[in-house]
Amino acid sequence: MKLFFRLLPLSLCLLLAAGFGPATLPDYAVITLQPETLSFTPTEYYIESVQDKRTQRDAFASLILRPDKPTVPVDLDGGTAPAIYRYIARSLKQNRSLRPIVLRITVGNLTETAGPKGAINGRLNLSLAFDVKREDEQLSLVTYQGNARYQRPPGQTQVIEKVIRQSVNEGLRFLNNFMNKESGNVPVLASKISVTFDNVTTRTSASSDTVFYDPDRPLTWDDFRAPPPAANRYAAQIMPGVAYEGHSDIEKGNIHVKLKLKVFMLKSQSWVKPVGHNDYALNHEQRHFDISRLAMEDFRKRVNPDSLSLNDYNSNIQYQYIDTYRALSLRQQQYDDETNHGINQTAQARWNTQIDAELRTFGLK
Incomplete structure (x- = not known):
């Protein structure tokens, strides 16, 4: 499933570190996924854990924070797997009496490049694998691939967090639909x-x-x-x-x-x-x-x-x-x-x- 975002310029300052704008960039920067209430409630599963299984476990994003500077590595707050698990735990209702699902992040990176007329282009690649835990084993269930693109003006970065969050949401929605439809027909379930x-x-x-x-x-x-x-x-x-x-x-x-x-x-x-x-x-x-x-x-x-x-x-x-x-x-x-x-x-x-x-x-x- 591919997502394409092209958003208009946003006001407000850099979301990467509280209290700092683009002109006073701190020594470190992180992306914090903001929790929200998702529109669906799982009835067949809950997300037990999130594992970072990317080949390269570098910072999640490579961002252009200043037009006159090269890209800089920027990670999700606390690391990729903890940040996504924390977001899911705060956004999705979890019933631990249901089947435990492990979310594996197999591909996860967001890269920005310079675009025309000073704009900044962003591309997100996100691949998620969902496993079910049964009899102390982790069994492969289904995979999801989400790609998203956006364009933003310099200094306005809210779209970065939104694109990541929406792609994670689509992966969870994909899992939810699969489980609702196939939970009685799949051997590993x-x-x-x-x-x-x-x-x-x-x-x-x-x-x-x-x-x-x-x-x-x-x-x-x-x-x-x-x-x-x-x-x-x-x-x-x-x-x-x-x-x-x-x-x-x-x-x-x-x-x-x-x-x-x-x-x-x-x-x-x-x-x-x-x-x-x-x-x-x-x-x-x-x-x-x-x-x-x-x-x-x-x-x-x-x-x-x-x-x-x-x-x-x-x-x-x-x-x-x-x-x-x-x-x-x-x-x-x-x-x-x-x-x-x-x-x-x-x-x-x-x-x-x-x-x-x-x-x-x-x-x-």
Whole structure:
């Protein structure tokens, strides 16, 4: 947004230091932003702090205070960030029960140059970035760029403060309009999170390489399509897998995370030898598949709103998945070790009972 000011000459003397006019310039000069009551009241946020993040943190302005002299550096009273925060605190109603917003000044400078017929031209560049603070993190929200120009006669400087103040006001108005319109639709402004799950049980065609876990569709030996390795001493091997995919959307400040849970086996990597082609061996492989399904139930319990950060829920979910996968690998190994890959029938019967009981708790048996 660009602002252009061209004001008529003003009376009164230099605003940069009280009690001094242009003819008796003090050793120092500052620009004091005069508070005013803004026409809008925030209902979604308050300005918690102002940070000066300019590349060059020199004096805010370079002004022509005397036509026969070069420009001199002139800062905002107390420094750029403190001066703007003080102005906002005195001009904008602040409700600290609302969302805290940090204002970062990324560009801020006002430069004057000599113009025609003794006039002085001024140019203000002001870029503001607004961040929201949530869960002790500062998250980028929206940016505003305001440029303004003016022309003034020598010795009359009120326009300088007015241009800076009006540009800051426009930045605040821009933020206010954005928050009023988008507060329920922007993820970094969300205040709640919910999770829903969908178990993929699609029955694929016979030609497909993938079989998704379905309690109503147990495995058959026809699902084991890979040629058995001659050097392997086992009768059969299943290649199960677990995965998830998901997306999220936001509505009225609530992030909805929707996850699809996939438990599957790959026919092209699962095999059986003729010696193992019996119901007992098939049951052993089915139990490997069941254990994978139970692992995803554990994953479902791990991923709940209390375990997820609004700021980093994707990473939270990925961490829980990796931890679930690690635990699954250990349990699969424990199952094979204790049953001696199905040879120990007593241990196999014990695992059958245990797995069935767990499946029943989830309505899968």
